[in-house]
Amino acid sequence: MKVKLLKFTPEPEKICAIAARLCYSFASIDEISEKFTKEKIKELLDKVISSGHNSVLEHASFTFGVEGVSRSLLAQLTRHRIASFSVQSQRYVKFKNGVEFVVPETIKRDKNLLEKYNNFLKNTEKLYKEFLDADIPAEDARYILPNASATKIVITMNARELRHFFSLRSCNRAQWEIRDMACRMLSLVRREASLLFSDAGPDCVREGCHEVFTCGKPWKNGK
Numbered sequence: 395m396k397v398k399l400l401k402f403t404p405e406p407e408k409i410c411a412i413a414a415r416l417c418y419s420f421a422s423i424d425e426i427s428e429k430f431t432k433e434k435i436k437e438l439l440d441k442v443i444s445s446g447h448n449s450v451l452e453h454a455s456f457t458f459g460v461e462g463v464s465r466s467l468l469a470q471l472t473r474h475r476i477a478s479f480s481v482q483s484q485r486y487v488k489f490k491n492g493v494e495f496v497v498p499e500t501i502k503r504d505k506n507l508l509e510k511y512n513n514f515l516k517n518t519e520k521l522y523k524e525f526l527d528a529d530i531p532a533e534d535a536r537y538i539l540p541n542a543s544a545t546k547i548v549i550t551m552n553a554r555e556l557r558h559f560f561s562l563r564s565c566n567r568a569q570w571e572i573r574d575m576a577c578r579m580l581s582l583v584r585r586e587a588s589l590l591f592s593d594a595g596p597d598c599v600r601e602g603c604h605e606v607f608t609c610g611k612p613w614k615n616g617k
């Protein structure tokens with residue numbers, strides 16, 4: 395899996411802090427924008443995050459490029475309705491040079507099952523190519539492709555949605571693949587906007603675990 399932070403709102407912490415300050419100030423936007431120090435930004439962001447005034451976090455957006463993740467991950471990811479997605483099309487892209495597949499670690503660990511998995515995928519790929527060669531449109535040939543098929547996605551989320559996404563998907567109890575992606579995304583945005591994301595992660599990092607089947611372990615990003 396490859397996860398890259400492609401672009402983000404310039405000075406993402408400052409723009410959210412300006413929005414927060416504006417709500418409670420007589421000053422003009424010019425005056426508000428000039429007066430900011432890192433300490434003031436931190437104070438304002440800590441206040442809005444702890445009070446739940448989360449809408450100000452919607453002014454900063456982050457765009458990621460993701461490659462080598464499965465369609466299985468995609469199905470979970472696109473349940474997040476406040477995000478924007480562009481996904482490599484299986485209708486318009488013909489995978490004539492081969493289909494890329496994701497292999498879960500649990501299957502990799504079992505030599506016998508791994509061989510069966512790979513054989514299944516090899517046969518699927520062969521049949522897919524046969525369909526294309528017989529002029530079956532790619533949009534129909536793809537019906538036989540499994541959840542393991544790899545895809546490429548561009549994802550944009552604002553900081554509020556990202557924090558929500560991290561609370562659900564970086565959790566130790568989340569499915570391994572989307573968790574891996576979420577943890578990588580969290581590391582990337584923390585580097586660029588630590589004041590927006592230093593306390594981001596599963597609920598146990600902030601207020602305590604809400605999972606019915608709690609893991610009972612302390613959370614560490616990516617571990």
Ligand SMILES: Cc1cc2nc3c(=O)[nH]c(=O)nc-3n(C[C@H](O)[C@H](O)[C@H](O)COP(=O)(O)OP(=O)(O)OC[C@H]3O[C@@H](n4cnc5c(N)ncnc54)[C@H](O)[C@@H]3O)c2cc1C
Binds near residue numbers: 474
């Ligand atoms: C551990 C886990 C297990 C899951 N298991 C299943 C499963 O078995 N079956 C299944 O179908 N799904 C399952 N899901 C998916 C889950 O139900 C959500 O669809 C997914 O996590 C997206 O969450 P969300 O709706 O909070 O996020 P988003 O769509 O990103 O929305 C963010 C927030 O915006 C608000 N919001 C968005 N849209 C609306 C709306 N229409 N009305 C009101 N408020 C809105 C809500 O506050 C929401 O939390 C699972 C998710 C997790 C994390």
